[in-house]
Amino acid sequence: MTERVITPRNRGFLFIDSHPVGCERVVNDMWQAAAPPVSVPDSAPVALIIGSSAGYGLAATVTGLARVGIRGIGISFEKAPERRTGTAGWYRTAATAELARRHGRDMVFLNGDAFSDAMKDQVAELIEQRFGGRLDYLIYSVAAPRRTDPDTGVTYASVLKPIGHAYRTKTLVFDGDGEPEVTDAEMQPAAGDDIAQTVAVMGGADWERWIGRLAARGLLADGFTTAALSYIGSTLTGEIYRQGTIGAAKTHLEQTARTLDERLGKLVGGRAVTSVNAAAVTQSSTAIPGIALYVGLLRGVLGNAMVPPVDQLAELWDQLTGARPLALDAEGRVRLDTWELDPGVQAAVAERWNAATTGTITRLADTRWFHAEVERLYGFAVPGIDYTQPVETDVPWPDLTL
Numbered sequence: 554m555t556e557r558v559i560t561p562r563n564r565g566f567l568f569i570d571s572h573p574v575g576c577e578r579v580v581n582d583m584w585q586a587a588a589p590p591v592s593v594p595d596s597a598p599v600a601l602i603i604g605s606s607a608g609y610g611l612a613a614t615v616t617g618l619a620r621v622g623i624r625g626i627g628i629s630f631e632k633a634p635e636r637r638t639g640t641a642g643w644y645r646t647a648a649t650a651e652l653a654r655r656h657g658r659d660m661v662f663l664n665g666d667a668f669s670d671a672m673k674d675q676v677a678e679l680i681e682q683r684f685g686g687r688l689d690y691l692i693y694s695v696a697a698p699r700r701t702d703p704d705t706g707v708t709y710a711s712v713l714k715p716i717g718h719a720y721r722t723k724t725l726v727f728d729g730d731g732e733p734e735v736t737d738a739e740m741q742p743a744a745g746d747d748i749a750q751t752v753a754v755m756g757g758a759d760w761e762r763w764i765g766r767l768a769a770r771g772l773l774a775d776g777f778t779t780a781a782l783s784y785i786g787s788t789l790t791g792e793i794y795r796q797g798t799i800g801a802a803k804t805h806l807e808q809t810a811r812t813l814d815e816r817l818g819k820l821v822g823g824r825a826v827t828s829v830n831a832a833a834v835t836q837s838s839t840a841i842p843g844i845a846l847y848v849g850l851l852r853g854v855l856g857n858a859m860v861p862p863v864d865q866l867a868e869l870w871d872q873l874t875g876a877r878p879l880a881l882d883a884e885g886r887v888r889l890d891t892w893e894l895d896p897g898v899q900a901a902v903a904e905r906w907n908a909a910t911t912g913t914i915t916r917l918a919d920t921r922w923f924h925a926e927v928e929r930l931y932g933f934a935v936p937g938i939d940y941t942q943p944v945e946t947d948v949p950w951p952d953l954t955l
Protein backbone atom coordinates (compact mmCIF):
# COMPACT_ATOMS: atom_id res chain seq x y z
CA MET A 554 0.00 0.00 0.00
CA THR A 555 1.39 3.39 -0.98
CA GLU A 556 -1.19 6.00 -0.10
CA ARG A 557 -0.18 9.60 -0.59
CA VAL A 558 -1.45 13.02 -1.56
CA ILE A 559 -0.73 13.68 -5.25
CA THR A 560 -0.38 17.26 -6.35
CA PRO A 561 0.14 18.43 -9.93
CA ARG A 562 3.77 19.11 -10.84
CA ASN A 563 4.41 19.96 -14.43
CA ARG A 564 6.77 21.29 -17.03
CA GLY A 565 4.60 22.94 -19.67
CA PHE A 566 1.87 20.50 -20.68
CA LEU A 567 3.75 17.48 -19.27
CA PHE A 568 2.96 16.38 -15.74
CA ILE A 569 5.28 14.28 -13.61
CA ASP A 570 2.61 12.45 -11.62
CA SER A 571 -0.94 11.30 -12.32
CA HIS A 572 -3.87 11.08 -9.95
CA PRO A 573 -5.32 7.54 -9.89
CA VAL A 574 -8.75 8.49 -8.58
CA GLY A 575 -9.05 11.44 -10.96
CA CYS A 576 -8.11 9.19 -13.89
CA GLU A 577 -10.70 6.63 -12.77
CA ARG A 578 -13.38 9.32 -12.59
CA VAL A 579 -12.52 10.56 -16.09
CA VAL A 580 -13.07 7.05 -17.47
CA ASN A 581 -16.31 6.57 -15.52
CA ASP A 582 -17.59 9.88 -16.89
CA MET A 583 -16.71 8.79 -20.42
CA TRP A 584 -18.61 5.53 -19.88
CA GLN A 585 -21.66 7.47 -18.68
CA ALA A 586 -21.44 9.76 -21.71
CA ALA A 587 -21.16 6.73 -24.00
CA ALA A 588 -23.96 4.70 -22.40
CA PRO A 589 -26.13 3.30 -25.16
CA PRO A 590 -29.82 3.82 -25.58
CA VAL A 591 -29.81 0.48 -27.46
CA SER A 592 -29.33 -3.02 -26.09
CA VAL A 593 -26.04 -4.82 -26.57
CA PRO A 594 -26.03 -7.66 -29.14
CA ASP A 595 -25.81 -11.26 -27.83
CA SER A 596 -22.84 -12.11 -30.02
CA ALA A 597 -20.38 -9.55 -28.70
CA PRO A 598 -18.07 -8.61 -31.56
CA VAL A 599 -14.36 -9.17 -30.97
CA ALA A 600 -12.30 -5.99 -31.26
CA LEU A 601 -8.66 -5.06 -30.95
CA ILE A 602 -7.94 -1.46 -29.98
CA ILE A 603 -4.33 -0.34 -30.35
CA GLY A 604 -3.64 2.76 -28.23
CA SER A 605 -6.48 2.03 -25.79
CA SER A 606 -5.29 4.02 -22.76
CA ALA A 607 -5.59 7.61 -23.96
CA GLY A 608 -7.21 10.06 -26.34
CA TYR A 609 -9.13 8.62 -29.26
CA GLY A 610 -8.12 5.01 -28.57
CA LEU A 611 -9.54 5.24 -25.04
CA ALA A 612 -12.73 6.76 -26.46
CA ALA A 613 -12.87 3.85 -28.95
CA THR A 614 -12.46 1.35 -26.13
CA VAL A 615 -15.01 2.88 -23.76
CA THR A 616 -17.66 3.50 -26.43
CA GLY A 617 -16.98 0.08 -27.94
CA LEU A 618 -17.55 -1.59 -24.57
CA ALA A 619 -20.47 0.55 -23.41
CA ARG A 620 -22.31 1.02 -26.68
CA VAL A 621 -21.40 -1.85 -28.99
CA GLY A 622 -20.78 -4.50 -26.34
CA ILE A 623 -17.40 -5.47 -27.75
CA ARG A 624 -15.06 -7.93 -26.10
CA GLY A 625 -11.44 -8.34 -27.01
CA ILE A 626 -8.07 -6.73 -26.44
CA GLY A 627 -6.74 -3.23 -25.73
CA ILE A 628 -3.04 -2.42 -26.10
CA SER A 629 -1.12 0.54 -24.77
CA PHE A 630 2.38 1.44 -23.62
CA GLU A 631 2.31 2.75 -20.05
CA LYS A 632 4.58 2.98 -17.04
CA ALA A 633 3.81 1.16 -13.81
CA PRO A 634 3.78 2.96 -10.47
CA GLU A 635 7.25 2.87 -8.91
CA ARG A 636 8.98 5.77 -7.24
CA ARG A 637 6.63 8.04 -9.15
CA THR A 638 2.98 7.33 -9.76
CA GLY A 639 2.02 5.19 -12.72
CA THR A 640 1.25 7.04 -15.95
CA ALA A 641 -2.29 8.32 -16.36
CA GLY A 642 -2.90 5.68 -19.04
CA TRP A 643 -2.00 2.98 -16.51
CA TYR A 644 -4.74 4.17 -14.15
CA ARG A 645 -7.25 4.78 -16.95
CA THR A 646 -6.66 1.22 -18.15
CA ALA A 647 -7.28 -0.16 -14.65
CA ALA A 648 -10.53 1.82 -14.51
CA THR A 649 -11.63 0.72 -18.00
CA ALA A 650 -10.93 -2.92 -17.14
CA GLU A 651 -12.99 -2.62 -13.97
CA LEU A 652 -15.95 -1.16 -15.87
CA ALA A 653 -15.68 -3.90 -18.50
CA ARG A 654 -15.61 -6.56 -15.77
CA ARG A 655 -18.61 -5.05 -13.98
CA HIS A 656 -20.60 -5.07 -17.21
CA GLY A 657 -19.61 -8.64 -18.05
CA ARG A 658 -17.44 -7.78 -21.08
CA ASP A 659 -14.34 -9.93 -21.56
CA MET A 660 -11.68 -7.32 -22.28
CA VAL A 661 -7.97 -8.06 -21.92
CA PHE A 662 -5.47 -5.22 -21.60
CA LEU A 663 -1.85 -5.66 -22.65
CA ASN A 664 0.94 -3.27 -21.80
CA GLY A 665 3.84 -3.20 -24.23
CA ASP A 666 5.14 -2.16 -27.62
CA ALA A 667 2.46 -2.61 -30.28
CA PHE A 668 5.16 -2.18 -32.96
CA SER A 669 6.88 -5.42 -31.92
CA ASP A 670 6.16 -8.83 -33.41
CA ALA A 671 6.13 -10.31 -29.90
CA MET A 672 3.04 -8.22 -29.12
CA LYS A 673 1.42 -9.23 -32.40
CA ASP A 674 2.02 -12.91 -31.65
CA GLN A 675 0.67 -12.58 -28.11
CA VAL A 676 -2.49 -10.96 -29.46
CA ALA A 677 -2.87 -13.63 -32.17
CA GLU A 678 -2.67 -16.34 -29.50
CA LEU A 679 -5.25 -14.58 -27.35
CA ILE A 680 -7.62 -14.29 -30.31
CA GLU A 681 -7.12 -17.99 -31.05
CA GLN A 682 -7.47 -19.25 -27.51
CA ARG A 683 -9.84 -16.85 -25.84
CA PHE A 684 -11.88 -15.11 -28.52
CA GLY A 685 -12.94 -17.95 -30.81
CA GLY A 686 -10.25 -17.36 -33.43
CA ARG A 687 -12.01 -14.47 -35.13
CA LEU A 688 -11.41 -10.75 -34.99
CA ASP A 689 -14.24 -8.49 -36.17
CA TYR A 690 -12.73 -5.01 -35.67
CA LEU A 691 -9.33 -3.40 -35.30
CA ILE A 692 -9.05 0.28 -34.35
CA TYR A 693 -5.58 1.71 -34.77
CA SER A 694 -4.99 4.82 -32.64
CA VAL A 695 -1.30 4.91 -31.79
CA ALA A 696 0.62 8.15 -31.33
CA ALA A 697 4.27 7.37 -30.63
CA PRO A 698 7.62 9.11 -30.86
CA ARG A 699 9.60 6.04 -32.01
CA ARG A 700 9.18 2.71 -33.74
CA THR A 701 11.62 -0.14 -34.20
CA ASP A 702 11.06 -2.03 -37.45
CA PRO A 703 10.98 -5.73 -36.49
CA ASP A 704 12.45 -6.77 -39.87
CA THR A 705 15.57 -4.62 -39.73
CA GLY A 706 15.92 -3.66 -36.06
CA VAL A 707 16.21 -0.02 -37.17
CA THR A 708 14.58 2.48 -34.80
CA TYR A 709 12.87 5.47 -36.41
CA ALA A 710 12.02 8.73 -34.63
CA SER A 711 9.13 10.96 -35.66
CA VAL A 712 9.58 14.74 -35.67
CA LEU A 713 7.13 17.64 -35.87
CA LYS A 714 8.62 19.92 -38.52
CA PRO A 715 7.41 22.00 -41.44
CA ILE A 716 8.51 20.90 -44.91
CA GLY A 717 10.46 23.15 -47.28
CA HIS A 718 10.95 26.24 -45.15
CA ALA A 719 11.18 27.44 -41.57
CA TYR A 720 7.86 28.25 -39.94
CA ARG A 721 6.99 30.70 -37.22
CA THR A 722 3.72 30.27 -35.32
CA LYS A 723 1.95 31.82 -32.39
CA THR A 724 1.63 29.44 -29.45
CA LEU A 725 -0.19 29.37 -26.15
CA VAL A 726 1.72 28.67 -22.96
CA PHE A 727 0.86 28.98 -19.29
CA ASP A 728 3.16 30.53 -16.69
CA GLY A 729 3.84 29.03 -13.26
CA ASP A 730 0.57 30.50 -11.92
CA GLY A 731 -1.45 29.02 -14.78
CA GLU A 732 -1.80 32.41 -16.51
CA PRO A 733 -1.96 32.19 -20.31
CA GLU A 734 0.63 33.85 -22.55
CA VAL A 735 0.76 34.05 -26.33
CA THR A 736 4.31 33.65 -27.57
CA ASP A 737 6.08 32.75 -30.81
CA ALA A 738 7.83 29.54 -31.78
CA GLU A 739 10.00 29.05 -34.82
CA MET A 740 10.62 25.65 -36.32
CA GLN A 741 13.32 24.71 -38.78
CA PRO A 742 12.25 22.68 -41.81
CA ALA A 743 12.61 18.92 -42.08
CA ALA A 744 16.14 17.94 -43.05
CA GLY A 745 17.87 14.70 -44.03
CA ASP A 746 15.49 11.79 -43.69
CA ASP A 747 13.15 13.50 -41.18
CA ILE A 748 10.13 12.93 -43.42
CA ALA A 749 10.91 9.25 -44.03
CA GLN A 750 11.55 8.69 -40.31
CA THR A 751 8.22 10.27 -39.34
CA VAL A 752 6.37 8.27 -41.99
CA ALA A 753 8.05 5.10 -40.70
CA VAL A 754 6.65 5.75 -37.20
CA MET A 755 3.26 7.38 -37.79
CA GLY A 756 2.41 6.15 -41.31
CA GLY A 757 0.63 2.92 -42.15
CA ALA A 758 3.49 0.37 -41.99
CA ASP A 759 2.68 -1.03 -38.57
CA TRP A 760 -1.09 -1.06 -39.16
CA GLU A 761 -0.46 -3.07 -42.34
CA ARG A 762 1.86 -5.42 -40.46
CA TRP A 763 -0.83 -6.10 -37.85
CA ILE A 764 -3.40 -6.96 -40.51
CA GLY A 765 -0.90 -9.07 -42.45
CA ARG A 766 0.10 -11.15 -39.44
CA LEU A 767 -3.44 -11.71 -38.22
CA ALA A 768 -4.60 -12.58 -41.76
CA ALA A 769 -1.71 -15.05 -42.17
CA ARG A 770 -2.99 -16.94 -39.11
CA GLY A 771 -6.55 -16.91 -40.45
CA LEU A 772 -7.85 -14.77 -37.60
CA LEU A 773 -9.85 -12.17 -39.54
CA ALA A 774 -13.61 -12.77 -39.39
CA ASP A 775 -15.76 -12.47 -42.50
CA GLY A 776 -16.50 -8.79 -42.95
CA PHE A 777 -13.55 -7.80 -40.71
CA THR A 778 -13.37 -4.00 -40.55
CA THR A 779 -10.48 -1.79 -39.50
CA ALA A 780 -10.10 1.95 -38.99
CA ALA A 781 -7.00 4.04 -38.29
CA LEU A 782 -7.23 7.54 -36.89
CA SER A 783 -6.16 10.49 -38.99
CA TYR A 784 -6.27 14.30 -38.86
CA ILE A 785 -6.51 17.07 -41.43
CA GLY A 786 -6.99 20.23 -39.37
CA SER A 787 -7.10 23.92 -40.07
CA THR A 788 -5.00 26.00 -42.48
CA LEU A 789 -3.89 27.86 -39.32
CA THR A 790 -1.92 24.79 -38.25
CA GLY A 791 -1.46 23.39 -41.77
CA GLU A 792 2.24 24.18 -42.12
CA ILE A 793 3.16 22.26 -39.00
CA TYR A 794 0.49 19.59 -39.28
CA ARG A 795 -0.98 18.49 -42.59
CA GLN A 796 1.74 19.99 -44.81
CA GLY A 797 4.43 19.04 -42.29
CA THR A 798 6.24 15.80 -41.52
CA ILE A 799 3.31 14.40 -39.51
CA GLY A 800 0.97 15.21 -42.41
CA ALA A 801 3.21 13.17 -44.71
CA ALA A 802 2.72 10.26 -42.31
CA LYS A 803 -1.05 10.76 -42.35
CA THR A 804 -1.05 10.78 -46.15
CA HIS A 805 0.83 7.47 -46.03
CA LEU A 806 -1.67 6.10 -43.51
CA GLU A 807 -4.54 7.08 -45.81
CA GLN A 808 -2.82 5.43 -48.80
CA THR A 809 -2.31 2.31 -46.69
CA ALA A 810 -6.05 2.27 -45.97
CA ARG A 811 -6.81 2.15 -49.68
CA THR A 812 -4.38 -0.75 -50.24
CA LEU A 813 -5.69 -2.64 -47.22
CA ASP A 814 -9.30 -2.01 -48.22
CA GLU A 815 -8.71 -3.72 -51.53
CA ARG A 816 -6.88 -6.66 -49.94
CA LEU A 817 -9.46 -7.17 -47.21
CA GLY A 818 -12.33 -6.91 -49.66
CA LYS A 819 -10.91 -9.86 -51.60
CA LEU A 820 -9.80 -11.81 -48.54
CA VAL A 821 -12.77 -11.70 -46.15
CA GLY A 822 -15.22 -9.22 -47.68
CA GLY A 823 -13.74 -6.72 -45.21
CA ARG A 824 -12.97 -3.02 -45.13
CA ALA A 825 -10.17 -0.64 -44.13
CA VAL A 826 -10.76 3.06 -43.69
CA THR A 827 -9.18 6.02 -42.00
CA SER A 828 -11.29 8.07 -39.64
CA VAL A 829 -10.49 11.77 -39.75
CA ASN A 830 -11.21 13.00 -36.25
CA ALA A 831 -11.32 16.53 -34.95
CA ALA A 832 -8.83 18.36 -32.76
CA ALA A 833 -8.90 17.16 -29.16
CA VAL A 834 -6.75 17.87 -26.13
CA THR A 835 -4.48 14.85 -25.72
CA GLN A 836 -0.91 14.30 -24.63
CA SER A 837 0.13 13.97 -28.26
CA SER A 838 -1.75 16.97 -29.63
CA THR A 839 -0.50 19.36 -26.95
CA ALA A 840 3.07 18.55 -28.02
CA ILE A 841 2.44 20.16 -31.42
CA PRO A 842 3.40 23.87 -31.53
CA GLY A 843 0.38 26.09 -32.17
CA ILE A 844 -2.22 23.40 -31.46
CA ALA A 845 -2.88 24.60 -27.90
CA LEU A 846 -3.67 28.09 -29.17
CA TYR A 847 -5.79 26.72 -31.99
CA VAL A 848 -7.83 24.39 -29.76
CA GLY A 849 -8.29 27.08 -27.11
CA LEU A 850 -9.63 29.46 -29.77
CA LEU A 851 -11.81 26.73 -31.31
CA ARG A 852 -13.39 26.22 -27.91
CA GLY A 853 -13.74 30.01 -27.57
CA VAL A 854 -15.75 30.02 -30.80
CA LEU A 855 -17.76 26.82 -30.30
CA GLY A 856 -18.05 26.33 -26.53
CA ASN A 857 -19.99 23.15 -25.76
CA ALA A 858 -20.76 22.65 -29.44
CA MET A 859 -17.31 21.03 -29.76
CA VAL A 860 -17.95 17.32 -30.23
CA PRO A 861 -16.02 15.34 -27.60
CA PRO A 862 -14.03 12.21 -28.55
CA VAL A 863 -16.62 9.80 -27.04
CA ASP A 864 -19.34 11.23 -29.29
CA GLN A 865 -17.09 11.07 -32.34
CA LEU A 866 -16.21 7.47 -31.55
CA ALA A 867 -19.85 6.51 -30.97
CA GLU A 868 -20.48 7.77 -34.51
CA LEU A 869 -17.48 5.83 -35.83
CA TRP A 870 -18.65 2.60 -34.20
CA ASP A 871 -22.14 3.14 -35.60
CA GLN A 872 -20.67 3.44 -39.08
CA LEU A 873 -18.28 0.49 -38.70
CA THR A 874 -20.94 -1.83 -37.32
CA GLY A 875 -23.53 -0.81 -39.92
CA ALA A 876 -25.89 0.74 -37.35
CA ARG A 877 -25.54 3.71 -39.71
CA PRO A 878 -24.28 3.70 -43.27
CA LEU A 879 -20.54 4.10 -43.74
CA ALA A 880 -20.18 7.65 -45.08
CA LEU A 881 -16.85 8.18 -46.84
CA ASP A 882 -15.43 11.29 -48.49
CA ALA A 883 -13.90 11.28 -51.99
CA GLU A 884 -10.62 10.00 -50.51
CA GLY A 885 -12.36 7.09 -48.80
CA ARG A 886 -12.21 8.55 -45.28
CA VAL A 887 -14.83 8.68 -42.54
CA ARG A 888 -15.15 12.36 -41.63
CA LEU A 889 -15.85 13.17 -37.99
CA ASP A 890 -14.25 16.61 -38.26
CA THR A 891 -16.80 18.44 -40.41
CA TRP A 892 -17.94 20.59 -37.48
CA GLU A 893 -14.35 21.71 -36.89
CA LEU A 894 -13.59 22.49 -40.53
CA ASP A 895 -16.90 24.25 -41.17
CA PRO A 896 -15.91 27.44 -43.10
CA GLY A 897 -17.81 29.75 -40.73
CA VAL A 898 -16.10 28.20 -37.69
CA GLN A 899 -12.68 28.38 -39.36
CA ALA A 900 -13.19 32.04 -40.33
CA ALA A 901 -14.12 32.92 -36.75
CA VAL A 902 -11.10 31.04 -35.36
CA ALA A 903 -8.79 32.71 -37.91
CA GLU A 904 -10.04 36.16 -36.94
CA ARG A 905 -9.34 35.42 -33.29
CA TRP A 906 -5.98 33.84 -34.11
CA ASN A 907 -4.86 37.10 -35.79
CA ALA A 908 -6.02 39.17 -32.82
CA ALA A 909 -4.52 36.86 -30.18
CA THR A 910 -1.93 38.41 -27.85
CA THR A 911 -1.22 37.86 -24.17
CA GLY A 912 -3.46 40.89 -23.50
CA THR A 913 -6.45 39.64 -25.51
CA ILE A 914 -6.22 35.85 -25.22
CA THR A 915 -8.59 35.30 -22.29
CA ARG A 916 -11.36 37.09 -24.22
CA LEU A 917 -10.75 35.18 -27.45
CA ALA A 918 -9.96 31.66 -26.27
CA ASP A 919 -11.34 29.43 -23.55
CA THR A 920 -7.98 29.20 -21.83
CA ARG A 921 -9.44 28.01 -18.53
CA TRP A 922 -11.13 25.09 -20.23
CA PHE A 923 -7.96 24.25 -22.13
CA HIS A 924 -5.79 24.38 -19.02
CA ALA A 925 -8.25 22.19 -17.10
CA GLU A 926 -8.43 19.71 -20.00
CA VAL A 927 -4.65 19.35 -19.90
CA GLU A 928 -4.81 18.77 -16.14
CA ARG A 929 -7.56 16.18 -16.62
CA LEU A 930 -5.24 14.21 -18.92
CA TYR A 931 -3.40 13.41 -15.68
CA GLY A 932 -6.44 13.07 -13.44
CA PHE A 933 -6.31 16.59 -11.99
CA ALA A 934 -9.02 19.28 -12.10
CA VAL A 935 -11.67 16.57 -12.12
CA PRO A 936 -14.85 17.83 -10.44
CA GLY A 937 -15.80 15.98 -7.26
CA ILE A 938 -12.30 14.80 -6.31
CA ASP A 939 -10.79 15.97 -3.03
CA TYR A 940 -7.16 16.43 -3.95
CA THR A 941 -6.11 16.97 -0.33
CA GLN A 942 -6.87 13.30 0.45
CA PRO A 943 -4.18 10.61 0.19
CA VAL A 944 -4.85 8.02 -2.53
CA GLU A 945 -3.52 4.55 -3.32
CA THR A 946 -1.05 4.90 -6.18
CA ASP A 947 0.01 1.25 -6.34
CA VAL A 948 -2.83 0.16 -8.59
CA PRO A 949 -2.21 -3.19 -10.33
CA TRP A 950 -2.46 -3.70 -14.10
CA PRO A 951 -5.68 -5.59 -14.86
CA ASP A 952 -5.43 -9.34 -14.44
CA LEU A 953 -5.38 -11.39 -17.65
CA THR A 954 -7.15 -14.41 -16.23
CA LEU A 955 -10.86 -14.88 -16.76
Ligand SMILES: NC(=O)c1ccc[n+]([C@@H]2O[C@H](COP(=O)([O-])OP(=O)(O)OC[C@H]3O[C@@H](n4cnc5c(N)ncnc54)[C@H](O)[C@@H]3O)[C@@H](O)[C@H]2O)c1
Nearest residue numbers: 604606607608609629630667696697782784832833835837
Ligand atom coordinates in the same frame (compact mmCIF):
# COMPACT_ATOMS: atom_id res chain seq x y z
N1 LIG B 1 -5.58 14.50 -30.57
C1 LIG B 1 -6.05 14.98 -31.69
O1 LIG B 1 -6.35 16.19 -31.82
C2 LIG B 1 -6.28 14.05 -32.87
C3 LIG B 1 -7.17 14.43 -33.87
C4 LIG B 1 -7.41 13.55 -34.94
C5 LIG B 1 -6.75 12.34 -34.99
N2 LIG B 1 -5.87 12.00 -34.00
C6 LIG B 1 -5.16 10.71 -34.13
O2 LIG B 1 -5.57 9.82 -33.12
C7 LIG B 1 -4.51 8.89 -32.89
C8 LIG B 1 -4.22 8.83 -31.40
O3 LIG B 1 -3.80 10.12 -30.98
P1 LIG B 1 -4.18 10.70 -29.53
O4 LIG B 1 -4.07 12.18 -29.66
O5 LIG B 1 -5.44 10.07 -29.07
O6 LIG B 1 -2.91 10.17 -28.72
P2 LIG B 1 -2.67 9.89 -27.15
O7 LIG B 1 -1.29 10.36 -26.89
O8 LIG B 1 -3.77 10.44 -26.33
O9 LIG B 1 -2.72 8.30 -27.06
C9 LIG B 1 -1.75 7.49 -27.69
C10 LIG B 1 -1.97 6.04 -27.32
O10 LIG B 1 -0.98 5.26 -28.00
C11 LIG B 1 -0.38 4.38 -27.04
N3 LIG B 1 0.97 4.05 -27.50
C12 LIG B 1 1.98 4.91 -27.78
N4 LIG B 1 3.06 4.20 -28.18
C13 LIG B 1 2.71 2.89 -28.18
C14 LIG B 1 3.39 1.69 -28.49
N5 LIG B 1 4.64 1.67 -28.94
N6 LIG B 1 2.71 0.52 -28.33
C15 LIG B 1 1.43 0.51 -27.88
N7 LIG B 1 0.74 1.61 -27.60
C16 LIG B 1 1.38 2.79 -27.74
C17 LIG B 1 -0.42 5.15 -25.74
O11 LIG B 1 -0.23 4.28 -24.63
C18 LIG B 1 -1.82 5.73 -25.83
O12 LIG B 1 -2.77 4.76 -25.47
C19 LIG B 1 -3.30 9.35 -33.72
O13 LIG B 1 -3.28 8.65 -34.92
C20 LIG B 1 -3.65 10.81 -33.96
O14 LIG B 1 -3.02 11.33 -35.11
C21 LIG B 1 -5.65 12.81 -32.92
